[in-house]
Structures are given as C-alpha cells and as structure tokens.
Amino acid sequence: xxxxxxxxxxxxxxxxxxxxxxxxxxxxxxxxxxxxxxxxxxxxxxxxxxxxxxxxxxxxxxxxxxxxxxxxxxxxxxxxxxxxxxxxxxxxxxxxxxxxxxxxxxxxxxxxxxxxxxxxxxxxxxxxxxxxxxxxxxxxxxxxxxxxxxxxxxxxxxxxxxxxxxxxxxxxxxxxxxxxxxxxxxxxxxxxxxxxxxxxxxxxxxxxxxxxxxxxxxxxxxxxxxxxxxxxxxxxxxxxxxxxxxxxxxxxxxxxxxxxxxxxxxxxxxxxxxxxxxxxxxxxxxxxxxxxxxxxxxxxxxxxxxxxxxxxxxxxxxxxxxxxxxxxxxxxxxxxxxxxxxxxxxxxxxxxxxxxxxxxxxxxxxxxxxxxxxxxxxxxxxxxxxxxxxxxxxxxxxxxxxxxxxxxxxxxxxxxxxxxxxxxxxxxxxxxxxxxxxxxxxxxxxxxxxxxxxxxxxxxxxxxxxxxxxxxxxxxxxxxxxxxxxxxxxxxxxxxxxxxxxxxxxxxxxxxxxxxxxxxxxxxxxxxxxxxxxxxxxxx
Numbered sequence: 001x002x003x004x005x006x007x008x009x010x011x012x013x014x015x016x017x018x019x020x021x022x023x024x025x026x027x028x029x030x031x032x033x034x035x036x037x038x039x040x041x042x043x044x045x046x047x048x049x050x051x052x053x054x055x056x057x058x059x060x061x062x063x064x065x066x067x068x069x070x071x072x073x074x075x076x077x078x079x080x081x082x083x084x085x086x087x088x089x090x091x092x093x094x095x096x097x098x099x100x101x102x103x104x105x106x107x108x109x110x111x112x113x114x115x116x117x118x119x120x121x122x123x124x125x126x127x128x129x130x131x132x133x134x135x136x137x138x139x140x141x142x143x144x145x146x147x148x149x150x151x152x153x154x155x156x157x158x159x160x161x162x163x164x165x166x167x168x169x170x171x172x173x174x175x176x177x178x179x180x181x182x183x184x185x186x187x188x189x190x191x192x193x194x195x196x197x198x199x200x201x202x203x204x205x206x207x208x209x210x211x212x213x214x215x216x217x218x219x220x221x222x223x224x225x226x227x228x229x230x231x232x233x234x235x236x237x238x239x240x241x242x243x244x245x246x247x248x249x250x251x252x253x254x255x256x257x258x259x260x261x262x263x264x265x266x267x268x269x270x271x272x273x274x275x276x277x278x279x280x281x282x283x284x285x286x287x288x289x290x291x292x293x294x295x296x297x298x299x300x301x302x303x304x305x306x307x308x309x310x311x312x313x314x315x316x317x318x319x320x321x322x323x324x325x326x327x328x329x330x331x332x333x334x335x336x337x338x339x340x341x342x343x344x345x346x347x348x349x350x351x352x353x354x355x356x357x358x359x360x361x362x363x364x365x366x367x368x369x370x371x372x373x374x375x376x377x378x379x380x381x382x383x384x385x386x387x388x389x390x391x392x393x394x395x396x397x398x399x400x401x402x403x404x405x406x407x408x409x410x411x412x413x414x415x416x417x418x419x420x421x422x423x424x425x426x427x428x429x430x431x432x433x434x435x436x437x438x439x440x441x442x443x444x445x446x447x448x449x450x451x452x453x454x455x456x457x458x459x460x461x462x463x464x465x466x467x468x469x470x471x472x473x474x475x476x477x478x479x480x481x482x483x484x485x486x487x488x489x490x491x492x493x494x495x496x497x498x499x500x501x502x503x504x505x506x507x508x509x510x511x512x513x514x515x516x517x518x519x520x521x522x523x524x525x526x527x528x529x530x531x532x533x534x535x536x537x538x539x540x
Contacts, residue, residue, distance in 0.1 A: 006032050013040045016193065018047040019232025026053075035064035035073055039080075046084070047193055049234025049267070055084060072114060075104035079117050086121070089308075116145035116154040123161055130340065135165035152190040156182045160202040167206055170342035172379045176212070179203045183219070186226075197236035200226065204243045209343055211383030213250055213419055220244060238267030242280045245287075250383075252422035252459045254287050261287070278309025286314050290423065292462035294321060313351035320355055321463065328355045336368075346375045346384060353391040357398050360505045369395045386415035390428055397431065400507040402438040409435065423464075426455035430468055437471075437481055438513065445481075446472065477537045478522040485539055487514045492531040492540035 009024030021044040025037060033041070042057035062077035078101035086094030098121055105114045119142045126134040139158035146154025163178030183203055186196045200223040207216035220243045227237050241264035248257035265280040285300030297318055301311035312335055319328040332348070332355045339345045349372035356365035369391035376388035393408035409432045416425035433448035449472050456465040470482035480488065483504075490500045497511045504511075519525060522533050534540040 005029075006037065010037070010040070013044055016229075016233075017231040018044045022048050022050070022053070022232070033064075035061045035068060035070065035077075038064055039077060042077075042080070043194065047230070047235045048232050051084065051088060055081065058084075071104045072108070075101045075114055076117065078104060079114070082121065086124070111145055111148060113145065113149040113151055113154070116142045116149075116151065119145075120157065123158065127161070127165065130168075132165040132169045132341065136162045139165070152185050153192050153195040156185040156191045156199050157195050160199045164202055164206050167210060168341040168343040170375070170378060172210055172381065175206065176210075176215070179206055187222070193230065193233075194235075196226070197239075201236065201239045201243075204239070208243070208246055209347065210379055210381045211387070212381045213247065213383055213421070216243070217247055220247060234267065238264045238276060238280070240264075241267060242276070242283060245280070245283055249283065249287050249290075250424075251420050252455075252461075254291050254460055257287050258284065278304045278307030281307060282309050282311055282314065285311060285318075289314060289318050289321065290463075291460050294318060313348050316355055317351055320358055325355075325359050329359045329361070332356065342375055342378075346372065346379065346387075349375070350387040350391055353394055357394055357505070362395070362398055365398070366395045382415050383419055383421070386412045386419070386421075386424065386428075389415070390424075390431075393428075393431060393435075397435055397438070398505070398507075400509045402435040405435045406432060406439075422455055423459055423461060426452045426459075427464065429455075430464070430471070433468075434471060434483075437483075438510065440513075440517065442479070442481075477539075478533075480518065480521055484514055484518050484521070487511060488518055488530060488534045489539050491515070491518075491527055492534035 005024045005028040009021050009028055012018075012021035012024055022041060025033070025041040025044065028037070038057050038061035042054045042061055045051075045057055046054035058077050058081050062074050062081065065071075065074035065077060078097045082094045082097035082101060084094075085091070085097060098118070101114075101118060105112070105118065108114055119138060123135050123138045123142070126132075126138060139162035142158040143155050143162075146152070146158070159178050159182035163175040163182065166172075166175030166178065169175075179202065182199050185191050186199055191199065200219065204216055204219050204223060207213070207219060220240065223236070223243070224240050227233050227240055241260045245257045245260035245264060248254075248260060261280050261284045265277055265284070281300050282304035285297045285304060288294075288300055289297035297314070301315050301318065304311045312331065316328045316331040316335070319325075319331065332352050335348050336345070336352060339348055349368045352368045353365045353372070356362075356368060369388070372384075372391050373388040376384045379385075389408045389412035393405045393412060396402075396405035396408060409428050413425050413428035413432060416422075416428060429448050429452040433445045433452065436442075436448060437445035449468050453465060453468040453472065456468060473479070473481045473485065476482065476485050486504065487500060490503065495503070497508055497515070500506070501508050501511045506514075515527075515530075518530060522530065524530050524533055531540065
C-alpha cells in the first residue's frame with residue numbers, strides 16, 4: 001500500500017496535480033521517502049497553499065540529504081526554506097537557513113549552479129536598498145551562471161527582476177523588454193512552477209506600476225489560465241485575484257473589483273503571504289474611497305499598513321476628501337521627498353497635483369505636473385500619458401487658462417476612453433465641462449457634465465456624482481451653476497473680488513468672469529442688485 005501511495009504521489013507530482021501529490025506523498029510510508037520525495041512533498045504543499053506543511057517537508061528533506069552526505073542537495077533545501085521564511089515575514093529565520101545553505105556549499109566554485117540560487121537573496125537585498133544598478137548587475141551574473149548550467153530558473157527569474165529594476169530607473173521600454181523575454185521561458189514550459197509563478201507576478205505588477213493596462217490584462221489572463229491548468233494550485237491564485245481586482249478598478253467595475261480583492265486577501269492570508277495581503281487591502285481602500293465609503297476606505301488603508309504596505313497616495317487623497325487639506329499636503333510633501341526613483345514618483349505625482357492645487361500651492365502643483373508629463377513621455381504608456389495630460393489640464397485651469405486646459409483634458413479623456421477606463425474618462429469629462437463653462441459655453445458644458453453624471457451614477461461613485469450635480473446647479477435659480485452660486489453668495493456677504501479669489505482658490509480674472517456670467521443670467525448690473533437677488537432666492 002505504501003509503495004502504491006509513493007508511486008501515485010510521484011505520478012501526480014509529474015503531472016502537476018499538487019493537491020493529489022501532497023495527499024499521496026503524505027500518506028506514503030516515511031521509510032520509503034528519500035530526500036527528493038520529501039522535497040517534492042514540500043513543493044506540492046507550498047503550491048497547494050499549505051505553507052506550514054511545506055516547511056515541515058523541506059526540513060525533513062534537508063535532514064535526509066544531510067544524513068545521506070548529500071551536502072549540495074541539503075544546501076538547495078536550506079535555500080528554499082530561507083526563501084519561504086524571508087518572504088513570509090520571518091527574515092531572521094530565513095537568514096539562519098541562508099547561512100546554513102552557504103556553509104553547505106562553501107566548497108563549490110563561484111560559478112556553480114547553487115551559487116546562482118544563493119545570489120537571488122542578494123538581488124532582493126539590493127532592491128530593498130534602492131540600488132537598482134546593483135540589482136541589474138547581480139541579475140546578469142545570476143543569468144550567466146544559469147546559462148552555463150542550463151538552469152532555466154536562473155535565467156528567467158533574474159531577467160524579470162532586472163526588468164523591474166530598470167523600470168524603477170526610468171528605463172521603461174528596456175525593462176518591459178526584459179520582462180517579455182523572461183515570459184518566453186514561462187510560456188515554453190521551461191521554468192519550474194514556483195519560479196514561473198513569481199515571474200508572472202513580477203510581469204503583471206510591473207505593468208500595473210507603469211499603468212500598461214493592455215499588457216496587464218493579457219498577462220493576467222495568461223496567469224489565470226496557468227493557475228487553472230494545475231490541479232490543486234493555491235499559491236499565486238491570490239495574485240491572480242488581486243490583479244483582476246486592479247484591472248476591474250481601472251475599468252470602473254467597482255463591485256466586481258471588491259469581490260476579487262476579498263478573494264485575494266483570503267487566499268493571501270491562508271498562504272501566509274503577509275505583505276501581499278497588505279496590497280489587497282490597499283486596493284480595497286482605493287475602491288471604497290472612490291465610491292464614497294470613506295470610513296471603509298480608512299479601515300482598509302489601516303489594514304494595509306498593519307500588513308506592511310504603504311497606504312499612499314490613497315491615504316492623502318482620503319484626507320483631502322474629508323477636508324483635511326493640511327494633512328494631505330504634509331503627507332504629500334513627505335512622500336515626494338522620499339520618492340527618488342521614477343517608477344515611484346510617477347505613482348505619486350498625479351495625486352500630488354490634486355492635493356497641491358486644493359491647498360492653493362499652484363507653483364508646486366505646476367512643477368509636479370511638468371515632471372509627470374516628462375516621465376509620461378519617457379515611459380511611453382498610454383495611461384501615464386493620460387495622467388500627465390489631466391494634471392496639466394488642472395494646472396492650466398488654475399492659471400486661468402481654460403482654453404489651454406481644454407486641450408490637455410481632451411487628450412486625457414481620449415486616452416482613457418481608448419483604455420476602457422470609464423471612471424477616469426468621466427473625471428476628465430467633468431473638468432472639460434467646467435472649462436467650457438468658464439469660457440461661457442454653457443450649452444456644451446452642460447452636455448459634458450450630463451454625460452459624466454450618467455457615468456458616475458452607473459459606476460456607483462457617489463462623491464463624483466454629487467460634485468457633478470453641484471456643477472450642473474440642480475435646483476439653483478436663474479440657470480446658475482454651483483460655482484456661480486458660490487461666488488454670488490460671497491458677493492452677498494460683502495467679499496471683494498480678491499477675497500473671493502483667495503477663498504475659492506481662483507484668480508481675480510476668473511472671479512470677474514464668473515461675475516459677468518452671473519450678472520447676465522440674473523439680469524442685474526451691480527453688486528448691490530446681485531446681493532439682493534441672492535437674498536431673495538435664499539442664496540445668501
């Protein structure tokens with residue numbers, strides 16, 4: 001019976017039926033299991049989502065190999081244990097196993113295959129320190145060892161990590177090319193399942209960071225199919241879910257995104273992947289903030305931070321939504337001061353422009369928008385280009401150039417429409433409507449805002465919907481827009497044009513234009529008459 005279990009386990013492992021392999025090998029007579037069988041049990045358990053069982057099996061494999069005098073095999077086991085502990089929140093334990101792996105392989109030459117596997121820990125250290133040039137150099141050394149020993153894992157994995165490092169250095173096209181090259185080995189079936197899963201996720205995360213949503217959709221679909229092709233696979237299915245959630249959020253499918261993110265968090269926690277749980281919770285916070293559940297968003301960001309994930313820039317935008325502009329600015333200043341590499345900065349600058357404009361810091365906002373536009377040009381990704389155009393449009397409007405603002409905003413809207421990003425496209429359309437209104441084209445402004453309102457209502461974004469309703473001036477007399485009603489209220493309170501401009505973060509020229517439109521709509525010729533109109537219609 002025991003031999004049958006062992007044979008069945010080996011066969012299941014060969015066909016990548018991880019749950020079946022784990023069950024059979026677990027039931028096999030321990031006396032029949034050699035070190036390689038125990039290692040197979042460890043990998044099957046890991047891929048099946050049982051991290052603790054994987055650790056126990058790999059420890060047994062290590063002990064078996066040491067007892068048999070197979071120092072090199074024992075070093076590989078120790079290295080795998082180091083990787084599991086290091087990536088699941090126990091770095092000290094991981095460091096201990098890494099030290100053992102190095103001791104067991106200290107008689108090997110520098111270009112030995114095992115040395116390449118041990119160097120993988122070095123690239124993770126360099127990455128954490130922000131030494132991206134060092135990461136690329138170390139990856140090239142590992143890949144050189146991999147090619148010498150025909151070890152596909154040691155070629156594909158460093159290719160993907162060096163590609164990601166190049167993205168952080170601002171070399172987006174070169175970085176994506178390396179990631180694409182790494183994926184060739186994955187799709188050809190040359191790489192082990194564990195490394196294949198990590199390379200898939202590195203590729204998709206890179207696409208998400210540079211907002212290359214078309215590429216992200218393609219590789220997420222491929223990862224999903226890869227996962228479904230392996231019976232009993234649990235590892236990496238959480239990543240599938242969080243990446244699907246990110247795509248759905250970008251497309252404005254917020255309810256579906258929340259469902260995928262809940263599934264991702266559940267699978268991450270079950271698999272002991274603490275940092276990844278933080279990512280899922282951050283993405284949940286982003287969705288909840290967008291739909292207007294500010295308390296839920298705060299709770300999700302807090303959970304993300306608890307799991308070790310930086311909840312920014314979402315937390316700053318949440319503070320802004322709650323009227324805590326000073327706190328939002330302080331956070332954004334800190335984030336921009338800390339962010340050195342282009343990939344991190346491009347994820348912050350769009351939010352920074354919104355926060356800085358809300359605080360009236362026009363010059364700082366203009367600098368951030370200009371930097372974002374420059375990065376968008378070097379990245380060559382449509383969604384980043386749209387962010388840059390949107391930011392430039394906001395700054396141009398704040399500088400009292402609604403006509404110039406329109407050109408930028410329309411380009412942003414077009415890019416987002418082509419990407420299927422309905423929420424972002426509607427945001428651009430809202431600002432287009434505001435710019436048209438500032439130019440006196442109320443008919444076109446109303447048309448744009450009406451479409452934006454319908455989109456936000458369909459998507460379930462309450463804050464954006466309420467803003468557009470205010471801009472449309474629902475229920476206001478005289479055809480006044482919400483902004484015009486606000487200016488009229490301040491006129492009735494006795495504010496001067498400069499005082500109104502300062503309070504509403506507008507230029508004197510924009511306030512004068514609003515007053516001209518107000519006088520025309522309510523048929524008055526003086527501030528005194530306008531103030532009387534405001535009091536008569538309960539606007540004062």
